[in-house]
Amino acid sequence: MNMNYRRPKKRKRRLLIFLFILLLATLFPAFLIFSGAGETAKHSKAAVASYKLQNFDSLKTEINATKNSLQKVDFSLNLLFWVRIIPILGGYYADIKNFSEAGVEELKAADFLFSQFESSKDELMFNNHEKSGPERVTQVIKILQKAMPHLDKIEANLIRANELVENIDTDKYPSNLKGKNLQKILSLAKSFIIGAGVAAEEGRDALTIAPAAFGDPVAREYLLLFQNDKEIRPTGGFITAFATLKINKGQVETTTSDDIYRLDERLLATCLTKICPLTPPAPIIKYLPEVSGKPRSAWSMRDSNISPDLPTSAKEFERMFQLLGEGLPFDGIIYIDSQVVEELIEITGPIDVFGTKYSSEIDKRCNCPNVIYELESYAEIAAKGEQDRKAVLGVLMQQILAKTVGADIEKLPEFIETIARLANHKHIMFYMHDQKTQGALAKLNWTGEIKSFEGDYLHINDSNFAGGKSNLYVEQKVTQDIKIKNNKVTKKIIIEYKNLQPFGIWLNGINRDYVRFYVPKGSKLINSKGADEPFNTIEDLGKTVFETFLTVRPQNSRKIELEYEIPYSPKDKYELMIQKQPGAKDFEYAIKINGSKKADFKLDQDKQFKFDL
Known part of the structure; x- marks a missing residue:
């Protein structure tokens, strides 16, 4: 007991x-x-x-x-x-x-x-x-x-x-x-x-050149180009407006600002008195007709970014700009899109420009942030060529920069993080004339090149040719189905396009998409389906390119498929690079190899993979 x-x-x-x-x-x-x-x-x-x-x-x-x-x-x-x-x-x-x-x-x-x-x-x-x-x-x-x-x-x-x-x-x-x-x-x-x-x-070179890039000891001038990502084009969007930024020892001011049509009007007037080499590339002639319906006969600065390689498109823009007879009165070009303006306004709070409020609040007229609606409305007014249209971009950016720089010190880390993230995600890109500066920014992948890669490669590039601002609503889902058999690689790509929003006249119309698939050089198309036109095979930027055209209507969806053979013989690892299109949304991607899912992600920036085989 x-x-x-x-x-x-x-x-x-x-x-x-x-x-x-x-x-x-x-x-x-x-x-x-x-x-x-x-x-x-x-x-x-x-x-x-x-x-x-x-x-x-x-x-x-x-x-x-x-x-x-x-x-x-x-x-x-x-x-x-x-x-x-x-x-x-x-x-x-x-x-x-x-x-x-x-x-x-x-x-x-x-x-x-x-x-x-x-x-x-x-x-x-x-x-x-x-x-x-x-x-x-x-x-x-x-x-x-x-x-x-x-x-x-x-x-x-x-x-x-x-x-x-x-x-x-x-x-x-x-x-x-x-x-x-x-x-x-x-x-x-x-x-x-x-x-x-x-x-x-990785960014030590960028830190080294930063003082000079910010105008110390010599002031710098940059051309700021606004690309409308809601009307997607190869380097990020339709070029809508421009502003000139002068930076002196970190002090920023805008000296000139206007919509891109003003520059094109000057270019047209100049070319009435002299011969200008402005023959449009074949895709613009074929898919981007004049308002009258006739094939386009002249190339303009607003459509100069036809190459998905940013330095190539920037050089084309500068070639046209020099026809104005002013040389190149700037040290480089900075490209931004509406995502940049939207996210910076989230930090600064609402901004008033010429009596119009720009804010990050949802606007019921578009079911999108108010700043996006107002920027798209401005782009539409500029496109109509109204004589009393105001130069909004420069004033807006000047106020954003002033409010950001003058903000409480507690907000500066958020501002720095936002700028770096937007550059990483290809909403801010740079083309600098100084090769040391350009090289330093290229190491950070902030310069928008189409890259060389030993292995499998994919870059999907969409161009909205006269399809309104419909990329505000169009979503994509991309599936890559890779099969490896007897040391031979074939790949099937399926893209699902969806636009769930109703027709909205100038805002949400029929998305007219000239789409290109950049793949390893020497790839051979096996079959394809779903597009409005048969796929055509060309070569560009050291890649084989499969190009086609399709339309996506509001409250509708489309699916295109293509299958091709890749000149690549992987051993114990399957190496793949996917480059994101500048300005594009973070679309969903899935990768399968021999039926096994290897990755499922949103493409928010360029990515490299090494899959075990």
């Missing part, structure tokens, strides 16, 4: 001891984490305040204190290592741990840099007086110049931070947690950390 009585007591005692240890293993680290997180938040806010006040000594101290506080958090998280084995919860713990460790690496880099800047704080404009937005840009350029010689010392920290966060799925976090968009906050932090790592490893 006594033994039976003692056993339950021993079990109870052991259970209590286990629960006590578990409680201690949870509460003690949690207390340390909570305490360290509070200190980290306090010092990070103090660092921001110190920068606003331009107090170098205080800023340096607070960066160091923030690093030390976050290291305490990171150490305390180590004590909860056992949480990793708990389903679901372990995944969230791993994310927190990786963000914490990455933050420590970033702050170590910042702490080191500011210790090196001690003797240069006056030169870096830290004078205990708050800076205006433009002055902050000038200061950042000076800081960048001072940081470059020390980049080797912090590269390992930035790359390590990148590796820690690159696989974190921020989409699984809630978009609304106690009034805060946690998903957006984490996504911004992840992008910023990855961006710093890429800049240190």
Whole structure:
């Protein structure tokens, strides 16, 4: 009886001891984490305040204190290592741990840099007086110049931070947690950390040329071309408007601005008095007739971007521009589309231009953001050639830049992340005359080239020829079905086009799509179906190209298929590059090899794959 009585007591005692240890293993680290997180938040806010006040000594101290506080958090998280084995919860713990460790690496880099800047704080404009937005840009350029010689010392920290966060799925976090968009906050932090790592490893040349590109020591002028991605063309959209940007030591101003038809009107007037080589390419003659229905007899600047290779199209635009007799009074061309304007206005808030409000709110007239509707409305007015049409783009971009640069310091990381992401996703692209600058931007894949690749390759390029702004609504789904047999590769591509919105006169009409498939040179078409015309085979930019034409009506769908043989003999890996069309939406892609699904994704930027065979 006594033994039976003692056993339950021993079990109870052991259970209590286990629960006590578990409680201690949870509460003690949690207390340390909570305490360290509070200190980290306090010092990070103090660092921001110190920068606003331009107090170098205080800023340096607070960066160091923030690093030390976050290291305490990171150490305390180590004590909860056992949480990793708990389903679901372990995944969230791993994310927190990786963000914490990455933050420590970033702050170590910042702490080191500011210790090196001690003797240069006056030169870096830290004078205990708050800076205006433009002055902050000038200061950042000076800081960048001072940081470059020390980049080797912090590269390992930035790359390590990148590796820690690159696989974190921020989409699984809630978009609304106690009034805060946690998903957006984490996504911004992840992008910023990855961006710093890429800049240190792959973007060093871009950092080196940045001061000169921003007009230090010599002012630069750039031609800004607006491509309307809702009327998609080979390099991102129909060229609608232009503006000239002058940048002097980081200070930006627009000097001229107008719609593209003004330039074409001048070109037409010039070519009445001299012979101009403006014979249109075959696709424009065939698929883009005059309003009267007659074949187009002259090529214009607004249609100059017929090549999907941005440098090729940019050179064609500049050739036409020089016919005006002004040479090339700019140092390069910056291409943007409506996605850029929309996302920047989300940061700045609504902007008024000539009595019209541009905002990111949904406009019921198009079931799209208001800024998109107003830009498309402006494009339509410009196309009609009304004499009193106003030059909207330059004024709009000037106000966006002014509001962004002058925004609170807390918003600057979001602005930088947005610009970098838009460039990565081919909504901002560059064609610079200075070869060193162009080469540096090309390393970041911000220059829109059609690339060479040893392996399988695919680039699908759509051109909306007189189909309204229907690409606002047209969606695509692309399936690649690859078969490998007896060392021979055949591929079937299926594209499903859908436009679920009703007809909208000038906004949503019949999408008239001249579509090209750029594939490895030497590929041979086996069969095809679904298009309005038979596929034609040509060669361009070192690729074999299958071209055709189809129409997609509102509230309708189409499907085209083509099958071809590829001159590629993979061994243990199947290598594939897919290049996204600039300006295009992030369409859905699926890849199968011998019936097995290998990838399912949205094509938001160029991608390379190596699939095991």
